[in-house]
Amino acid sequence: MTETNAPFDPELRSLELPPPARGALTYTREGPRGGPQVLCVHGVPGSVRDWRYLGPRLAEAGFEVFRVDLPGFGGSPRAAWG
Secondary structure (H helix, E strand, O other), X not given: OOOOOOOOOOOOEEEEOOXXXXXXXXXXXXXXXXXXXXXXXXXXXXXXXXXXXXXXXXXXXXXXXXXXXXXXXXXXXXXXXX
């Protein structure tokens, strides 16, 4: 693992939700595909950025890391869930 204290935010992605939900869920993905998977969910308030220090370290350790924005936070619109 490299020694770094620099935060990192991977590209924000969007996933269209099937009915009955409307809209999209935003998330990020980092680390090797096929590795053990970790789902990072922020507190309230928060966003995927809450994991900008831990996410890269988990990815360097071989985990596939997914960070999600809860409804109404970060890039996930509240309307998509209501």
